Amino acid sequence: MTIYRWLVPPIVVTALVGFYIGPDKRWPSTDSLTTSSATIAEKYRADADRLIDAALTDNTAYQRIGYIADVFGPRLSGTPSLEASIDWVMDQMRRDGFDVVKGEPVMVPHWVRGDESAELVAPRRQKLNMLGLGSSIGTPPGGVTAPLIVVSSFDELTRRSAEARGKIVLFDVPFTTYRETQPYRTQGAVAAARVGAIAILVRSVASASMQSPHTGNMRYDSTVVRIPAAAVSVEDALMLHRLIDRGEKPVVTLRMGAQMLPDVQSRNIVAQINGSEKPEEIVVLGGHIDSWDVGRGAMDDAGGAVAAWEAVRLIKKLGLKPRRTIRVVLWTNEENGARGAAAYRDAHSNELSRHVLAIESDNGTFAPVGFCVTGSEFVLAAGQGVGSLLSRINAGTVERERDGPETDIAPLVEKGVPGMGLTVDRTKYFWYHHSAADTFDKLDAREVASCVAAMAVMAYVMADR
Amino acid sequence: MTIYRWLVPPIVVTALVGFYIGPDKRWPSTDSLTTSSATIAEKYRADADRLIDAALTDNTAYQRIGYIADVFGPRLSGTPSLEASIDWVMDQMRRDGFDVVKGEPVMVPHWVRGDESAELVAPRRQKLNMLGLGSSIGTPPGGVTAPLIVVSSFDELTRRSAEARGKIVLFDVPFTTYRETQPYRTQGAVAAARVGAIAILVRSVASASMQSPHTGNMRYDSTVVRIPAAAVSVEDALMLHRLIDRGEKPVVTLRMGAQMLPDVQSRNIVAQINGSEKPEEIVVLGGHIDSWDVGRGAMDDAGGAVAAWEAVRLIKKLGLKPRRTIRVVLWTNEENGARGAAAYRDAHSNELSRHVLAIESDNGTFAPVGFCVTGSEFVLAAGQGVGSLLSRINAGTVERERDGPETDIAPLVEKGVPGMGLTVDRTKYFWYHHSAADTFDKLDAREVASCVAAMAVMAYVMADR
Numbered sequence: 001m002t003i004y005r006w007l008v009p010p011i012v013v014t015a016l017v018g019f020y021i022g023p024d025k026r027w028p029s030t031d032s033l034t035t036s037s038a039t040i041a042e043k044y045r046a047d048a049d050r051l052i053d054a055a056l057t058d059n060t061a062y063q064r065i066g067y068i069a070d071v072f073g074p075r076l077s078g079t080p081s082l083e084a085s086i087d088w089v090m091d092q093m094r095r096d097g098f099d100v101v102k103g104e105p106v107m108v109p110h111w112v113r114g115d116e117s118a119e120l121v122a123p124r125r126q127k128l129n130m131l132g133l134g135s136s137i138g139t140p141p142g143g144v145t146a147p148l149i150v151v152s153s154f155d156e157l158t159r160r161s162a163e164a165r166g167k168i169v170l171f172d173v174p175f176t177t178y179r180e181t182q183p184y185r186t187q188g189a190v191a192a193a194r195v196g197a198i199a200i201l202v203r204s205v206a207s208a209s210m211q212s213p214h215t216g217n218m219r220y221d222s223t224v225v226r227i228p229a230a231a232v233s234v235e236d237a238l239m240l241h242r243l244i245d246r247g248e249k250p251v252v253t254l255r256m257g258a259q260m261l262p263d264v265q266s267r268n269i270v271a272q273i274n275g276s277e278k279p280e281e282i283v284v285l286g287g288h289i290d291s292w293d294v295g296r297g298a299m300d301d302a303g304g305a306v307a308a309w310e311a312v313r314l315i316k317k318l319g320l321k322p323r324r325t326i327r328v329v330l331w332t333n334e335e336n337g338a339r340g341a342a343a344y345r346d347a348h349s350n351e352l353s354r355h356v357l358a359i360e361s362d363n364g365t366f367a368p369v370g371f372c373v374t375g376s377e378f379v380l381a382a383g384q385g386v387g388s389l390l391s392r393i394n395a396g397t398v399e400r401e402r403d404g405p406e407t408d409i410a411p412l413v414e415k416g417v418p419g420m421g422l423t424v425d426r427t428k429y430f431w432y433h434h435s436a437a438d439t440f441d442k443l444d445a446r447e448v449a450s451c452v453a454a455m456a457v458m459a460y461v462m463a464d465r
Numbered sequence: 466m467t468i469y470r471w472l473v474p475p476i477v478v479t480a481l482v483g484f485y486i487g488p489d490k491r492w493p494s495t496d497s498l499t500t501s502s503a504t505i506a507e508k509y510r511a512d513a514d515r516l517i518d519a520a521l522t523d524n525t526a527y528q529r530i531g532y533i534a535d536v537f538g539p540r541l542s543g544t545p546s547l548e549a550s551i552d553w554v555m556d557q558m559r560r561d562g563f564d565v566v567k568g569e570p571v572m573v574p575h576w577v578r579g580d581e582s583a584e585l586v587a588p589r590r591q592k593l594n595m596l597g598l599g600s601s602i603g604t605p606p607g608g609v610t611a612p613l614i615v616v617s618s619f620d621e622l623t624r625r626s627a628e629a630r631g632k633i634v635l636f637d638v639p640f641t642t643y644r645e646t647q648p649y650r651t652q653g654a655v656a657a658a659r660v661g662a663i664a665i666l667v668r669s670v671a672s673a674s675m676q677s678p679h680t681g682n683m684r685y686d687s688t689v690v691r692i693p694a695a696a697v698s699v700e701d702a703l704m705l706h707r708l709i710d711r712g713e714k715p716v717v718t719l720r721m722g723a724q725m726l727p728d729v730q731s732r733n734i735v736a737q738i739n740g741s742e743k744p745e746e747i748v749v750l751g752g753h754i755d756s757w758d759v760g761r762g763a764m765d766d767a768g769g770a771v772a773a774w775e776a777v778r779l780i781k782k783l784g785l786k787p788r789r790t791i792r793v794v795l796w797t798n799e800e801n802g803a804r805g806a807a808a809y810r811d812a813h814s815n816e817l818s819r820h821v822l823a824i825e826s827d828n829g830t831f832a833p834v835g836f837c838v839t840g841s842e843f844v845l846a847a848g849q850g851v852g853s854l855l856s857r858i859n860a861g862t863v864e865r866e867r868d869g870p871e872t873d874i875a876p877l878v879e880k881g882v883p884g885m886g887l888t889v890d891r892t893k894y895f896w897y898h899h900s901a902a903d904t905f906d907k908l909d910a911r912e913v914a915s916c917v918a919a920m921a922v923m924a925y926v927m928a929d930r
Contacts (some may be wrong), residue, residue, distance in 0.1 A: 070707050073591050081589065124546065126538050129901060210675040210902035211760075235904040239761075241537050242905070281714035295676075296704075416541060438702040440707070 003388045014110070022061070025377045026356045026418065036165040045064050047320060048457045049391035053313045054454035056393075061310035062133040062445040064092070065303050065365070069296035069440040076262050076293040076304075077138030077333040086267050086289060088299075089309070089330060092272045096313045098197070098328075103267035108344040110264045111135055113293055114257020116202065118230060119143065122251040123243070130201070131213040131294060131435075132256045133185060135220075135334040135458040144168070144228065146201050147353070149243045154184075154191055155310030165196035168252050172203045174239045175430065179403060181205050189229040190221040199228045200405035203237035207430040212234050214435045215292055219337045228256050232303050265288070268340045268347075272327035273316050274462065281324040282351065283463040285359040285455060286313065288330045288334035288408055290308035295438030299429070302442055303365025304452070305330045311456035322463035324356060331408040334362070338407050345411035357462050359457060360406035364429040367447045370397030370420060374405045375418030383420060395425070395454040422455060423458035475512070480918065488748035491821045491883065492843045497850020505930050506536030513854035513922045513928070519779050521858075526775035527910040529557070534761035534905040538740040541758040542798040543729050551732050551754060551928065554774070557913045558736045561778045563793075565739070568732030571664035571808040573798040576600055577727045578758055583666065583695060587716040594698035595666070596678040596759060596900075597882035598650060598723045599801040602684075602696040608720035609633070609664050609693065613916065615706045617906050619649075619656055628901030633717050637668045637702045640895065644868060645671050647681070654694040655686040666700035672895040676700050679900045680757055683799045693721050719928060733753070733805045733812075734795040736774070738781050740928065742788035746814065748928040749792045749882075750824040750920060753799035753873055757880045760903030764894070767889070768794045768830025768908055768916070776921035787928035789821060791827050796873040799827070803872050810876035817880045822927050825871035826920060829894040832912045833887060833919040837864030840883030848885060851926045863890070887920060 055061075070073075072085035086103060091099045094304070111134055118128040132138075150170045151157045157164060157171075169192040171184040185202050192200045204214035211233045219224045232240075243250050269289060287304030291297020309328050327342070332338035359371070370387055373380045380400060387398035403446060405413040405422040413419040424447075432438040514526050520526075533540075537550035551568060558566045576599055584592040591794045597603075614689040615635045615733045616622045622629060622636075634657040636649040657665045669679035670894045697705075708715050734754060740746060752769030756762020774793050796805035810817065822844065824836070837851055845865060852863035870878040871886040889912075897903045 066707060068710070070704050071588070071711070071713070073589055124538055208675075210673075210677045210896065210900065211904070212675045212677065235902065235906055239535050239904065239907045242531060246532070246536070248536070258570070431675065435675065437700065439676070439704065441700055441703045 037381045041385035044461045051456040052453040061452045062448045066440045068300040068302040074293045075291045077108040095242045098271040101271040107263045108266045109337045110261040116256040129211045130235045131215040133218040138258040139258040143253045145253040148250045161195035167197045169197040170201045172241045184325040193224045205233045205292035209234035212435045215433045266332040268328035275325040277323040278322040283357045289330040296435045298440045298455040299364040301362045304361035307451040310452045324463040341408040358409040358411045358412045359420040360409045367425040368395035371420045372401035374401040379418040501607035502846045507848035509926045516921040517918040527913045530771045534763040534765040538861045539758045540751045540756045542573040563736040566736040573675045573731045574802045575726040581721040593701045594676045596680040598683040598694040603721040603723040613715045626660035633664045634662040635666045637706045645675040650688040658689045658692045669696045679898045702853045731797040737792040740790040741786040746789040748822045751794035754795040761906045764829040766827045769826035772916040775917045806873040822883040823874040823877045824885040825874045830892040833860035836885045837866035841865040844883040858915045
């Protein structure tokens with residue numbers, strides 16, 4: 001998961017999606033949505049139970065996530081490993097017998113981390129646990145060395161702006177929610193450059209830590225100089241802050257070999273089973289195949305991508321023939337550009353009006369809770385009807401989305417396509433998110449299977465009703 | 466905490482300590498130990514409550530642990546930071562008004578880690594999260610590169626010994642208890658060298674992980690060639706194991722610049738308040754001031770060392786004048802040699818018969834549970850009597866030690882001194898142990914204060930009764 005959905009303030013989201021909250025040409029209007037949806041959903045209980053049973057007794061999804069995470073490893077945009085994983089997934093999808101399997105071209109940024117380090121050089125020498133932020137520039141080869149100023153908010157930086165000139169700014173901001181905390185990662189470099197700082201460090205956006213730095217994308221602004229930006233572990237941020245509180249004057253050397261190379265071509269994976277009655281109407285579901293260059297992108301988002309893929313494979317395997325087309329899209333470059341999301345929208349602009357629903361799973365493949373909906377009352381009610389079929393796996397909570405649509409479906413939602421996101425137990429998500437610890441061992445086979453079940457039931461019923 | 470106490474099989478411990486289980490010249494014999502001890506302890510309830518209240522309302526211990534961990538950082542034997550921390554502690558102790566404060570010389574090993582890395586080079590390239598093991602030799606400058614063999618036990622290595630020749634052996638052994646799991650770290654290199662392996666990796670001895678490798682000491686054997694030894698993160702060990710299970714043939718390059726330099730001089734800190742009636746009889750309490758070179762040694766063992774020191778400072782601050790001398794010993798070199806423990810025994814050989822008790826706190830400074838006792842029934846019963854004074858802070862469980870004495874008091878216990886170890890809630894101990902994540906933020910001020918309280922009450926009553 002990257003920044004998009006978290007950066008859009010709720011008021012903008014409301015304005016953005018407001019035009020299709022209300023009657024939706026894609027779906028009928030009705031006066032008794034809930035009853036109607038519940039009744040329709042009830043028709044599907046037998047099929048839903050078959051799908052759930054199939055998901056819970058088939059560990060293909062779990063194994064495939066492990067294969068992607070272990071064999072291809074990190075899959076940052078621009079890397080051969082990302083393209084190799086895309087080739088492998090497409091090959092497997094062809095073996096699965098999807099009606100269509102293709103790789104659609106997407107030009108993606110090619111940011112490379114290079115060698116990097118951060119070191120406390122006074123009052124004592126101590127290597128810091130750091131990761132450069134995605135899209136950051138590098139430092140000169142010898143690094144930048146400067147005294148540190150620590151602030152706990154943008155407001156504090158503003159108040160102390162005179163002190164920040166020529167310094168490295170550390171944003172030591174405790175994790176509350178991703179929405180609240182992550183702007184320091186994305187916007188900290190711009191804010192610090194404005195007051196004359198020469199680099200920034202941000203406390204990792206993480207809800208637990210074992211000295212693990214967490215990366216993620218950042219951005220610059222055309223009005224102000226670009227300065228290097230890196231995350232440090234929660235522990236190191238706290239330690240630097242305490243040193244200053246004790247009257248010490250920490251000096252830090254930051255070295256980053258990061259650079260942005262010319263864009264390269266990647267691919268969105270688009271695979272589908274054609275609808276039996278209305279093949280031109282499409283339910284999209286997917287996740288993203290790319291990941292950060294640390295960890296293995298197991299929960300972010302091999303898990304989500306495979307859950308969508310496997311949901312459709314199971315629908316086909318059980319011989320279910322939904323009336324509408326179900327299309328799996330595994331987007332590329334979600335993490336540092338969301339170019340795959342834009343490219344899918346652009347490549348399919350002539351059929352977006354026939355996209356009846358877009359479902360994304362990019363919140364980790366932990367125990368599923370349900371779905372969040374961006375769309376009309378009808379879609380919400382219909383989703384809640386399907387939710388009733390998922391209560392046996394405790395994944396039946398279908399609510400209106402409050403944080404804005406998921407990143408990869410956001411361009412579709414902007415075009416009026418109803419959106420859904422798979423919601424899961426997020427307890428551990430920000431323990432591992434964008435860190436080296438996003439590895440296969442963090443996933444539980446039963447939880448993954450339950451995510452597959454939830455995606456399969458939602459996609460099938462919504463494509464068939 | 467290092468290996469000593471965990472390496473001694475229970476049967477050996479029983480044999481070792483057997484000679485003083487029974488009448489102990491240091492303490493009277495009695496037919497009604499429990500009643501007597503409980504009655505005596507009850508006499509001390511008012512003093513115990515004052516000590517507990519003082520500990521719980523004084524955050525000096527917490528602040529001092531933070532100062533040691535943050536300002537001096539890692540304190541491996543042979544480093545200037547260890548000696549600087551010893552100087553600072555002794556200076557503070559003089560200001561605290563101890564009757565005696567001295568640094569007693571100890572020759573310690575001087576192992577240096579150097580630059581190090583491990584990389585999976587086939588079937589794909591992936592930097593592994595590793596830490597060389599303490600006392601390991603280094604590799605040639607270009608490293609060693611070899612196919613990997615993964616085993617889950619010494620037995621499996623024996624069965625597959627023909628396959629191990631010329632390979633790097635990975636011991637992928639899940640954490641159960643420290644006693645069971647840690648022999649792979651300490652003895653793995655010898656076992657693997659015996660079957661012709663050229664290096665070993667061990668899955669970190671840890672009960673939770675976020676890609677954090679855990680170091681610790683290892684040892685060689687004069688009968689077999691020395692090979693380099695490193696720990697990898699739990700995640701990387703699992704991943705390498707899965708790759709092999711999938712039929713891949715992982716190849717790893719291990720580079721270690723480790724070397725053992727000539728011994729250097731360090732110091733045990735010995736500080737005391739003299740007894741008011743029997744100053745020649747001594748209760749020792751302490752922890753170790755050295756740490757591994759990763760993390761900051763906050764819970765292992767700045768916390769334990771400061772808890773002992775602060776216990777005695779509070780006794781003095783409250784004007785309590787125990788009949789016997791209470792001596793704080795902050796041992797050096799516990800982690801990679803236990804030379805401080807041996808040196809204290811040797812330097813004080815002429816007064817060991819007047820050491821009536823030795824208490825060590827080296828199990829982390831988490832919520833205290835009580836004490837474990839190695840010694841006569843009288844000492845156990847006396848300790849249990851004191852335990853009844855600690856029930857208000859839930860630290861009253863005093864039991865016989867089952868794993869052998871703590872490392873730094875073990876040489877005293879071998880000489881017949883009754884021993885006690887402070888026991889604490891160990892839930893998180895092996896999350897951080899010997900890793901970069903052993904940092905001050907992991908400690909809780911109230912839990913630290915409770916450890917101080919437990920140490921103070923036990924030391925005071927046992928020194929005065």
